Amino acid sequence: MTGTDQQAQVKNTVSLLDVSGVKTGYDDLQILWDLSINVQRGERVIVLGANGAGKTTLLKTLVGLLPVWEGAIHLNGEPVQTLRIDKRISRGISYLSEVGVVAGLTIEENLRIGGYHLASGAARSQMAVMYDSFPDLKVRRRETASSLSGGQRKMLAVAKALMSRPRLVIMDEPSAGLSPLFVTEVISMVNRFHDDGISFLIAEQNVKFLEIADRVYVLDAGRMIFTGTVEELHRNDALERAYFGVYG
Amino acid sequence: MSTFLFAVVSGILFGVFFSLMAIGLNFAFGVMKIVNLAHGDFVMLGAFGAYYALSTFGINPFATMIMEIVVFLVVGVGLYYGIIPRLLRSDDPEMLSLILFFGISQVIEALATLAFGTNPVTLPTNALGQLSFQLFGQAFESSWVISFLVSVVAIGLLYVYLYKTKMGIATRAIMANRDEAAASGIDVNRISAIAFGIALVLAAIAGTLTPFMLGGIYPSVGVNLTITSFSIIVIGSLGNPIGTVVGGLVYGLSLLLMQTYLSSWANMVPYVLLILILLIKPSGLLGKGARNA
Ligand SMILES: Nc1ncnc2c1ncn2[C@@H]1O[C@H](COP(=O)(O)OP(=O)(O)OP(=O)(O)O)[C@@H](O)[C@H]1O
Ligand SMILES: [Mg+2]
Numbered sequence: 001m002t003g004t005d006q007q008a009q010v011k012n013t014v015s016l017l018d019v020s021g022v023k024t025g026y027d028d029l030q031i032l033w034d035l036s037i038n039v040q041r042g043e044r045v046i047v048l049g050a051n052g053a054g055k056t057t058l059l060k061t062l063v064g065l066l067p068v069w070e071g072a073i074h075l076n077g078e079p080v081q082t083l084r085i086d087k088r089i090s091r092g093i094s095y096l097s098e099v100g101v102v103a104g105l106t107i108e109e110n111l112r113i114g115g116y117h118l119a120s121g122a123a124r125s126q127m128a129v130m131y132d133s134f135p136d137l138k139v140r141r142r143e144t145a146s147s148l149s150g151g152q153r154k155m156l157a158v159a160k161a162l163m164s165r166p167r168l169v170i171m172d173e174p175s176a177g178l179s180p181l182f183v184t185e186v187i188s189m190v191n192r193f194h195d196d197g198i199s200f201l202i203a204e205q206n207v208k209f210l211e212i213a214d215r216v217y218v219l220d221a222g223r224m225i226f227t228g229t230v231e232e233l234h235r236n237d238a239l240e241r242a243y244f245g246v247y248g
Numbered sequence: 249m250s251t252f253l254f255a256v257v258s259g260i261l262f263g264v265f266f267s268l269m270a271i272g273l274n275f276a277f278g279v280m281k282i283v284n285l286a287h288g289d290f291v292m293l294g295a296f297g298a299y300y301a302l303s304t305f306g307i308n309p310f311a312t313m314i315m316e317i318v319v320f321l322v323v324g325v326g327l328y329y330g331i332i333p334r335l336l337r338s339d340d341p342e343m344l345s346l347i348l349f350f351g352i353s354q355v356i357e358a359l360a361t362l363a364f365g366t367n368p369v370t371l372p373t374n375a376l377g378q379l380s381f382q383l384f385g386q387a388f389e390s391s392w393v394i395s396f397l398v399s400v401v402a403i404g405l406l407y408v409y410l411y412k413t414k415m416g417i418a419t420r421a422i423m424a425n426r427d428e429a430a431a432s433g434i435d436v437n438r439i440s441a442i443a444f445g446i447a448l449v450l451a452a453i454a455g456t457l458t459p460f461m462l463g464g465i466y467p468s469v470g471v472n473l474t475i476t477s478f479s480i481i482v483i484g485s486l487g488n489p490i491g492t493v494v495g496g497l498v499y500g501l502s503l504l505l506m507q508t509y510l511s512s513w514a515n516m517v518p519y520v521l522l523i524l525i526l527l528i529k530p531s532g533l534l535g536k537g538a539r540n541a
């Protein structure tokens with residue numbers, strides 16, 4: 001086996017994102033307790049959790065907006081837990097926050113911010129890709145994001161998150177406040193870019209996202225209480241009742 | 249009538265110069281949500297720089313301006329990294345920043361007094377260059393016209409930076425929503441540091457023009473200039489740098505009209521305008537809608 005073969009081998013066995021034993025919180029208040037998750041290349045992983053379970057806290061920690069108290073975060077086998085968020089983004093993570101866009105900037109400016117670390121040529125061509133996928137945004141590119149409806153704003157947020165040419169997109173409740181129609185649209189966009197090889201880690205309360213989940217984690221009071229496939233989740237009576245009861 | 253027109257045109261010339269003087273204060277506030285109470289002292293230092301360069305070494309004010317741009321940019325970036333991240337991590341950054349920048353203001357004034365004394369110094373108004381400008385049959389001082397032109401260019405460049413460059417757009421993203429800007433991967437500290445540097449550069453440019461516009465320069469004038477700048481940005485609306493141009497024009501016109509018709513009351517203009525605007529439209533003339541744009 002040659003050296004490059006071995007490297008390729010290692011690359012294939014290393015998770016895209018590997019989080020182990022992470023503890024964190026705000027000031028002295030611990031929120032996440034010994035949390036471990038991973039995302040493999042090409043996976044769509046959903047983190048389910050009720051309000052206050054710690055989803056946002058987890059995602060902020062992954063992208064570098066909150067420091068890790070203990071534990072490790074590896075991206076492609078490299079430790080990133082001490083890197084600033086901008087460094088993590090240039091290594092292939094991107095983050096769609098609960099807000100998602102800068103309301104005071106125009107649509108085009110939001111996309112430029114999304115592709116902030118790209119060279120100008122790459123940013124331009126990526127913006128063209130986004131305008132192809134989101135033609136409505138192209139038409140309104142000079143308008144401020146605050147003029148968009150909630151659903152359109154979320155589509156802009158998705159486009160903005162994809163502007164950095166990420167390998168892994170981390171999304172914080174993309175369905176929050178959206179009508180079922182827009183939820184379907186967000187899901188189809190995730191699938192469309194998943195087909196291009198992008199992996200997704202999505203925190204959600206909306207079980208509709210389970211349709212596209214390759215794997216599911218359930219977060220409760222800062223601890224992972226379940227990990228497995230959607231079928232396995234359905235087989236777990238307590239969780240089945242907690243998350244599907246109201247719908248079933 | 250001609251007195252009135254003279255006052256109006258002069259008011260516009262001075263107004264745009266005052267906009268330049270205040271715009272750095274507003275820009276820094278927009279980015280950091282911190283009022284730099286030492287802003288006027290940086291203007292004063294810029295003015296003394298122009299004075300000493302010309303009177304001691306015969307250096308043209310424009311050459312001084314270019315040197316000051318470099319120096320103030322470096323000082324601003326250094327000052328930012330030295331104090332702001334620490335301030336923002338404290339429990340009450342607003343209050344602490346007021347105290348801190350008040351302290352910096354006092355220190356600058358004290359050091360300037362040691363260095364320059366308390367007597368006002370002046371420069372010949374023609375040192376900025378000769379340029380004849382006539383309007384409505386009236387001739388206007390060339391230093392006023394040149395200062396006006398320099399101010400227009402400097403404000404125009406700030407506009408180009410904020411609206412046409414990637415770093416400028418990132419700066420506006422920080423002004424609009426610091427958390428979302430950070431979540432987008434913008435290095436908030438680096439961009440803010442550069443913004444603070446630019447704010448001081450704008451103060452320095454206004455400073456080199458100040459001896460030609462406002463006459464005698466002395467260390468304690470810094471406080472007055474801070475108050476004037478603060479009134480202007482509140483009139484225009486806090487946090488919106490472009491609104492400062494409106495504030496500057498309102499201030500310049502009011503000042504020149506007062507000086508023409510009620511000269512003994514002219515010094516009260518900034519305070520009166522400040523109180524009026526706070527009573528009538530506290531969000532400033534350009535109100536909320538334009539605040540982050
Ligand atoms: N800035 C903060 N300071 C202190 N505690 C916080 C802060 N942000 C969140 N928390 C606490 O951390 C816990 C987890 O919050 P988090 O926002 O991560 O939950 P979530 O799962 O994202 O909820 P939601 O679905 O409502 O967005 C909550 O108990 C919350 O009160
Ligand atoms: Mg949340």
